[in-house]
C-alpha cells in the first residue's frame with residue numbers, strides 16, 4: 001500500500017527508502033558534498049547524533065525531530081553511520097544503533113496508525129502479528145536480555161513463536177535497532193575517513209570519557225566471580241573455550257580496558273602466544289566484525305561459565321551490573337569474592 005509521507009515524517013525515520021530517495025535527489029558525490037557548507041552542517045549534526053548516543057540522558061524532543069532542512073537532517077544520519085564506521089569502535093556502533101532505535105521508536109508512539117504500520121513493515125515486522133517465524137524471532141531475541149525472551153520460555157507452534165499483544169512494541173524497537181545495526185561498520189573509503197579524522201577523534205575522546213564516567217577507573221577487585229574465575233583459569237594455563245575468551249574479553253573491553261592491557265591479562269598464561277592472542281582480542285573488541293556485547297548471566301549459565309556465585313549475584317542479571325554495583329558500594333562483609341590471581 002502506498003502511504004504518502006511528508007518531509008516532517010521522513011526526517012524521523014531516515015532508514016526509510018523514501019527518506020534516502022529525498023537525500024539522493026539533493027546531493028552530489030560524497031567528498032564534494034562533505035567539503036561544501038551544507039555537508040559541513042550535516043557533519044556537525046551527525047557528530048551531535050553520535051554524541052547524543054553516548055549521553056546517559058536520552059531526551060527526545062517531540063516538537064523538534066531535526067533542526068536542519070529535511071534532506072540535510074536525513075543526510076546527517078547517513079554521515080553518522082560513516083563516522084562511527086571510521087572509528088571502527090564496536091561499542092560505539094552498538095550504542096548508536098540503540099540510541100537511534102529508541103529515538104525513532106519515541107516518535108513512532110505519536111504517529112497515526114497508518115504511519116506506524118508502514119514504518120514497522122518497512123523495518124520488517126508486522127505490528128499486529130500474534131506470532132513471529134522462529135528464525136526471525138531468534139535473530140531479534142538474541143539481543144533481548146530478559147529471560148522471558150529466551151526461546152525455551154516461549155510457545156512455538158508449527159515454526160512460529162507466539163507473541164503477546166503487549167510485546168509488539170518491544171519487538172518493533174528491536175527490529176528497528178537490528179535494521180540500523182545491519183551493514184555496520186560500513187566499508188568507507190580511506191580518503192573519506194581521513195577527511196573526517198578531526199571529527200572522529202573528537203567522538204573517540206568523548207567515547208573514552210563516557211566509559212570512564214560510566215565505569216570509572218578499572219577495579220579488578222570489583223569483577224564478578226565469573227570473570228575472576230576466567231582470569232584464574234587463564235593464569236593456571238587452562239585452555240578456555242571460545243565462549244570463555246569471548247566473555248572475558250568483551251567484559252574487559254566494555255569497562256574501558258584497552259587492547260594492550262587485555263592482552264597482558266592473557267599473558268599470565270604459561271603458554272601465552274602474543275600473535276594469536278592479539279588476533280583474538282582484536283576480533284572480539286571490534287576490528288574483525290564479531291559482536292562485542294558481554295554475555296548476560298543467563299547466557300553465562302548456558303555456557304557453564306557462571307561460577308562461584310555470591311549474594312550479590314542473586315540481584316543482578318548481567319556481570320556488568322554486578323561490577324557497577326560492587327564498585328559503587330565497595331565490598332560487603334560476608335560476601336566472598338575470589339581474589340584476582342596474579
Ligand code: SF4
Pocket residue numbers: 224225226227296297298300301305306307308309310313314316317318319322
Ligand atoms: S550470576 Fe552473573 S555475575 Fe554472578 S557469577 Fe554468574 S554470570 Fe557472573
